[in-house]
Amino acid sequence: MPLHPSMTDDTYRFFERGSWIYPQPVAMSCGRITRTRSPESLLDAVLKGGEILTRYLAAVSLASFSARTDPSASLLISSELSGPLSFGTFLTIVQQSAKHDSVHPAKPYLLAGFPQKKKAGQTQSAIPANTDEALVALLQLRNSLGHDLASVTRARAISVLANELPQDVLMTALSSVESLLHLPLFVVEQQQHTRGRLFGQRLLLMGEASDPSPENIELVTPLHWDGEPYVAVGNDALLLSPMLVWRISPATANYRLFIFDTVHERSVKYKAVEVSVYEADDSESGDLHTILSGATRPLEIASLANGSSLCAEWNERRKGLEQAKQQLEGRIPWEMLSEETLIWYASKLPHLQEDPRAVIQSQLLDGRDHLSKSEVNQLVLLFGKNEAVLRLLGRELLDLRAVKTPEVRWDERIESHANLIECLRLSVEFFGRHIGIGGTTLEGLKATSGSADYLAMREALVNLFIHQDYCDQSAAAQIEIAAEKAVCFNPGKSLVKQRALIEGGKSQARNPLVARALRLIGFAELAGSGLRQLQNVWRTQRRRPPQMESNQSANTFTLTLDWRVIPDNYNSFWHERLGVKLSQPGATILNLSVDGVTAEEAASATGLPVDSAQEAINELIRQTLAEEKNGKCVIKEHLRGLIQQAPTTDATTPSSAPEVQNL
Numbered sequence: 239m240p241l242h243p244s245m246t247d248d249t250y251r252f253f254e255r256g257s258w259i260y261p262q263p264v265a266m267s268c269g270r271i272t273r274t275r276s277p278e279s280l281l282d283a284v285l286k287g288g289e290i291l292t293r294y295l296a297a298v299s300l301a302s303f304s305a306r307t308d309p310s311a312s313l314l315i316s317s318e319l320s321g322p323l324s325f326g327t328f329l330t331i332v333q334q335s336a337k338h339d340s341v342h343p344a345k346p347y348l349l350a351g352f353p354q355k356k357k358a359g360q361t362q363s364a365i366p367a368n369t370d371e372a373l374v375a376l377l378q379l380r381n382s383l384g385h386d387l388a389s390v391t392r393a394r395a396i397s398v399l400a401n402e403l404p405q406d407v408l409m410t411a412l413s414s415v416e417s418l419l420h421l422p423l424f425v426v427e428q429q430q431h432t433r434g435r436l437f438g439q440r441l442l443l444m445g446e447a448s449d450p451s452p453e454n455i456e457l458v459t460p461l462h463w464d465g466e467p468y469v470a471v472g473n474d475a476l477l478l479s480p481m482l483v484w485r486i487s488p489a490t491a492n493y494r495l496f497i498f499d500t501v502h503e504r505s506v507k508y509k510a511v512e513v514s515v516y517e518a519d520d521s522e523s524g525d526l527h528t529i530l531s532g533a534t535r536p537l538e539i540a541s542l543a544n545g546s547s548l549c550a551e552w553n554e555r556r557k558g559l560e561q562a563k564q565q566l567e568g569r570i571p572w573e574m575l576s577e578e579t580l581i582w583y584a585s586k587l588p589h590l591q592e593d594p595r596a597v598i599q600s601q602l603l604d605g606r607d608h609l610s611k612s613e614v615n616q617l618v619l620l621f622g623k624n625e626a627v628l629r630l631l632g633r634e635l636l637d638l639r640a641v642k643t644p645e646v647r648w649d650e651r652i653e654s655h656a657n658l659i660e661c662l663r664l665s666v667e668f669f670g671r672h673i674g675i676g677g678t679t680l681e682g683l684k685a686t687s688g689s690a691d692y693l694a695m696r697e698a699l700v701n702l703f704i705h706q707d708y709c710d711q712s713a714a715a716q717i718e719i720a721a722e723k724a725v726c727f728n729p730g731k732s733l734v735k736q737r738a739l740i741e742g743g744k745s746q747a748r749n750p751l752v753a754r755a756l757r758l759i760g761f762a763e764l765a766g767s768g769l770r771q772l773q774n775v776w777r778t779q780r781r782r783p784p785q786m787e788s789n790q791s792a793n794t795f796t797l798t799l800d801w802r803v804i805p806d807n808y809n810s811f812w813h814e815r816l817g818v819k820l821s822q823p824g825a826t827i828l829n830l831s832v833d834g835v836t837a838e839e840a841a842s843a844t845g846l847p848v849d850s851a852q853e854a855i856n857e858l859i860r861q862t863l864a865e866e867k868n869g870k871c872v873i874k875e876h877l878r879g880l881i882q883q884a885p886t887t888d889a890t891t892p893s894s895a896p897e898v899q900n901l
Contacts, residue, residue: 245271245280245405252409255668257446259556261423261469263290263495263511264412265446266604270521272403273605277395282387284404288376289325293497293511295326295348295369297481298418298469299335300529302344305476309479309534311340316530318714322500325377333370343471343537351411365410374410379404421551425484427452428734429460435543436460437735439733441484443467444552449492449750451612456543467495468540470549475540480525484506490604491748491757498526555747569608570599574618574626579659583621586759617753620658628655634714636661640672641720653714657849658703658752662761665702665717669695672719684760690775694784694799697772698726700762701797704753706730712791726797732788737848739769739786740838769797773842780804782830783842804829804843815880818861824854827871829864832878834870 251476256268267287274280313334319327336345336352351369355872366372379402383390390398398404407554412419420446429438437458439452461468466479480498487494487510506526542549572595584594598621599605609617618626619635627635638652652668654661663680670678675692683696702715707730715728730748732739745751756762763771769786776784782800789795804826813819820828823844827835830843841851855871858864864871 249405249409252412255560256412256419258559259444260412260419261294261421262446262448263294263442264419265444266448266512267291269446269606273607277388277392277399278390281390281395281398281404281499284408285376285380285383285387287408287409288373288380288404289328290512291408291415292325292328292332292373294482295415295418296331297478297497298322298344298442298476299332299348300481301469301478302342302471303335303340303474304342304529304533304535305537306340306342306534308340309532312532313338316532319501321502323498325380329373329377332373336370343476344418344421344469344472347415347421347471350417351414366407367410369411369414372407372414376404376406376411391826398718420553420556422548423467423478424470424548425465425467426457426461427465428738429457429464430735443495443554444556446604446606447610447613448490448494449613449754451750452748455548455821458543459540460541461538461540468538470540470547470552471537471828472549473541473547474537475541475548476537477535480506480529482511490754492754501526501530527633570603571614571618571626574623574659575621576623576660577655579621582769583659583755583759599823602751602758604607604706613751613853615708618657618748619749620752620755622657624656627657631655631708632711636664637714637716638665638668639716639718640668641718662699662703665699666695668717669699669719669724673724686760690779690781693775694772696761698724698799700756701769704724704729704747704749704756704762705733705795707748707793712793722801724799724801726799728795729793730795731790731793732786732795736786736788739788740773740841740848774845777843777845783839785839816863818863821854823851824858827851827854828858828873831858831864831871833871834867834872840871 250272254269254460257265259265260268264287267290271280271283271287274283296431313331315327315330315334333352335342336348340347353368353370356695366375379398380387383398422442424443425441427441429436431437436457438457438461439454440455441450441452442664443450461475463479465484467482468475468477469482470476474850481620482498483496484493484740485508486494487490487496495511496508497511498506500507542548542551561895577594579600580594584597587597589597589601591597591600599607602611603609609648615630618630622630632654634655635658636652636654638650638654639648640650641648650668650672652664654664656664659680663684663815666678666680666683669675673691673695675689675695678692678695683699685692685696687693699717702717706715706728710729713727713729716726718725720765733748753762769784773784776799780803782802782804784800785796785798787796787798823840823846826844827840830840835843835855837848837852837855840846840855841848844851844854846854855864855866858871863876863877864873866872
């Protein structure tokens with residue numbers, strides 16, 4: 239219900255519905271309007287909502303115009319885009335795109351709000367009749383009030399809301415282009431062919447949740463740009479980049495949509511679309527200048543393997559979402575959360591408020607007080623009381639085992655269904671005791687430098703908690719530490735290809751709110767580079783490469799850290815015995831081939847890209863030093879006896895590491 243009398247029940251419900259079903263930046267602005275508590279904040283939210291809508295429409299308009307049927311056509315405004323872009327500039331882009339004679343995919347949707355001509359007999363009205371008139375009215379009002387809305391007094395805000403009715407004007411602006419706002423905005427990542435079928439991870443950027451969970455979809459044909467935003471139009475997909483891009487935001491520790499904001503001859507700066515987050519990001523400008531100069535590009539196919547389109551699928555989902563919203567959305571369940579954990583977590587965030595709930599709601603949840611069902615579950619996992627976590631999971635969250643004495647089943651075992659923060663604390667202390675990292679505490683986990691053993695522990699634990707499938711009740715996450723290795727197991731297959739695990743790159747978390755919570759307090763890397771860093775530090779210690787196994791059918795992921803050292807003097811040995819000359823990577827791979835080594839493991843051990851590691855393996859095979867067996871490089875049988883004569887280095891357990899100081 240409305241938080242103050244400036245909004246009627248109908249107005250509140252209109253914007254609340256928009257926060258559920260509109261594209262993410264527009265939905266966020268609608269959600270912000272529903273949460274305002276004063277006339278001043280409502281006026282500010284409404285005017286910013288008008289600018290956000292205009293920016294989004296401008297990005298779609300330019301993308302659509304680039305797919306026009308007449309390549310020789312151009313927008314007059316394109317040649318004038320220079321320097322910082324204003325509300326009015328974005329509005330002009332939309333107006334010219336909608337009313338241009340050329341045919342382009344989004345034009346019918348734009349014309350609903352930006353008609354080319356007035357209907358016969360229609361007179362000018364003081365009340366805006368469509369999006370075009372409404373956005374012009376909001377722009378004029380914003381200019382009359384000045385850009386610094388913080389200086390508007392309460393009395394002035396009450397007067398403007400009562401007489402100018404900007405909230406109703408914005409409703410008109412949204413309503414007239416609602417058919418366009420129903421077109422799904424999405425990103426697809428990690429597209430890969432599996433047994434002749436094409437799968438990808440989709441992030442559906444509809445509704446105000448800033449951390450959408452990835453969904454598996456099967457496509458008919460691949461989308462050309464992995465990880466860039468598209469909008470589905472009918473059976474097609476319209477690429478919004480480089481006008482609108484999906485990038486990591488250090489300020490909020492998650493991915494955000496950024497729109498071009500300042501155009502220079504050789505550079506472009508981007509700003510977060512929601513406007514309230516002020517940050518700029520330098521990016522390659524060539525593609526944008528190409529679009530602005532009149533280049534065209536084709537639409538792409540957005541069809542699912544089941545015969546539906548991404549657009550049709552979202553429309554069905556949207557209807558169901560509106561009908562069952564009460565079941566799919568819930569308030570923040572503060573009563574289920576541990577006050578002690580909330581206080582600890584809030585103390586790690588920069589804040590002015592005293593109330594830890596207000597700090598967390600503001601910085602982790604973007605000020606929202608209602609969340610999706612998935613977000614509610616992740617919040618309980620992060621901060622919940624023990625009984626709430628167990629009721630949600632239906633299993634233990636964590637199973638820690640130390641197995642060092644052959645005569646006993648385990649030297650120490652700890653099982654816990656405490657919340658994720660507390661289980662992370664238990665894991666850090668357990669690792670510290672059993673691999674010799676002195677002074678290790680949860681507070682110290684923020685350190686991004688230290689011994690190889692500390693860094694490996696940090697990345698392994700963060701990976702386990704961020705990517706665990708908490709809906710899988712088959713087993714708890716397990717960590718087993720033995721004399722020569724540590725095995726980290728969790729339900730939840732990898733969402734990225736094996737190559738991406740080795741070579742690094744963007745990694746979409748299965749639990750994005752969990753990932754963001756850990757990133758905000760410095761416990762996880764922003765770009766998903768943790769496993770890559772783990773492999774790097776392991777190589778500096780000449781240890782055998784970490785083994786990463788994703789079992790698709792069992793829905794599990796296993797990371798094995800091997801403490802044993804790889805001897806580094808095989809090159810001279812093989813040269814003396816067989817007269818062959820090996821590169822350092824080749825010698826390392828040949829050593830590992832005694833037990834069999836895949837191209838991915840070879841890449842991890844040597845630091846080579848997977849393709850280069852495969853070339854090194856092929857060279858060993860050409861030199862008749864190794865052969866391929868069951869997808870692994872295996873040393874030739876007649877050389878096994880010879881390798882026993884080579885100098886060796888004893889297997890070692892982790893050495894004592896410098897203490898990690900509390901931060």
